[in-house]
Amino acid sequence: MKNILKNEYDLQQIRISGKITANVLEMIKPYIIPDISTKDIDDICHNYIINVKKAIPACLGYNNFPKSICISVNDVVCHGIPNKKLFLKNGDIVNIDVSVIKNNYYTDASKMFLVGSVNKKNKLLCQITRNSLYLSLKCIKHGAKINKIGQIIQKYVEKNKFSVVKEYCGHGIGKNFHELPYILHFYNKNDHTIMQKGMVFTIEPMVNEKSSSIKCMKDGWTVKTQDGGLSSQYEHTIVVTSTGCEIITHQKNEKIPKIFINT
Template identity: 35%
Template sequence: MIIIKNNTEIEYMRKAGKLVGETLLELEKAVKPGITTAELDKIAEEFITKRGGKPSFKGYYGFPASICTSVNEQVVHGIPDKNAILKEGDIISIDCGAILNGYQGDAARTFPVGKISEEAQKLIDVTRESFFKGVEKALKNNRLTDISFAIQQYAESYGYSVVRDYVGHGIGKDMHEDPEVPNFGRPGRGPKLVSGMVLAIEPMINLGAYEVESKPNGWTVVTKDGTLSAHYENTVAILENGPEILTLIQ
């Protein structure tokens, strides 16, 4: 069941989204060669809690940390680790969620670590832009897969592939609500978009093939062919006058 949010709930979600966006800006400043992913996790948890929020991911289905840190070929759900030291040329996808006043915000970014290759930077840039191509279709009376098709079409036009096994989702009081939001598919399908829907739209784009697999820890997902992957996500409200990105700090 898709839960439609009223204006008061959207306002709560704006505040939660703002906290997530600000947390990611803090993490972006901290990402550099030599830092561990565990240190990044500590920065995020302290930043969120000091502002009255609660990290969404910590303890969620047993996840042990406050953010997901996925490096290079890791697609999503990487676990922060004191032994995982970032090095020059890496890319890191950080997925962050926060609960504030009972409502969720959820967003992800892929950051360069120091100087990275042109190939890696292009993957990051195209992944980000594919999100915005999808958001252009997040309009009242469009269909859900109009978003999906726009993301896939843009990413694949650069020769990249779109992860099939993990998708975006509705969001509200719960982190994962209906509907699922694929980043691929034919347009004109799925539920009609209506004002008050809130979606976490999150393209996960691979340099190589789209197939992924889970590591033995049961969480970390990697590309099967070992190629780089990038992730870009925001929480988006469908409103009468168009989409509003709740987790993007201008």
């Protein structure tokens, strides 16, 4: 367990990386408009990460992923590949997933963007997803059970008549893109892992409008809902503290604190 607990130097570097990841999501917002291609969005983010922030886009080349960020539109659950032929339309909901490496440390975050005028139900899907992540942060602290995160997310999402994707989970992160512990977004009574101060991991619930069933497309990356219903995701990288947690990828205008005290 010791090798997944981060020391103060690790945390300093992870905070620097996390600030860049957050900055990318802040920077790209004005560009999420009708008629822009997802390739153009990727190009803007790539240039910003490389040339402005002097960092590395973690997705580019990861298991042969061809682009610098993931862009998942409407019924795409995750890992959407930016494409010069895919243009955003008025009413779309879009997830942009950003991972960067700075000084050999990884961080990871994603959020939903609304394109033009989006209908109430699709806005609600995004709000419920974001709220489920925010609610789960209130249970995080040294000594708490890690399966409480998934329990809170699943209960809240299903109470609001949506469904949680179970095939993908959050993960430890630091000098590697994916480390222990795994963070399920549904309740697993058999997971007895205890949160410890210095754990750094992502929480990234994927929530579907209809069924939770998904399918992977022929490109080997793009994951869509089985029934064509829309999907939404929010993600933060967080560190467990003795009294709660710190959101490493906290962004401007978020209506939650960067530091949670959960006593």
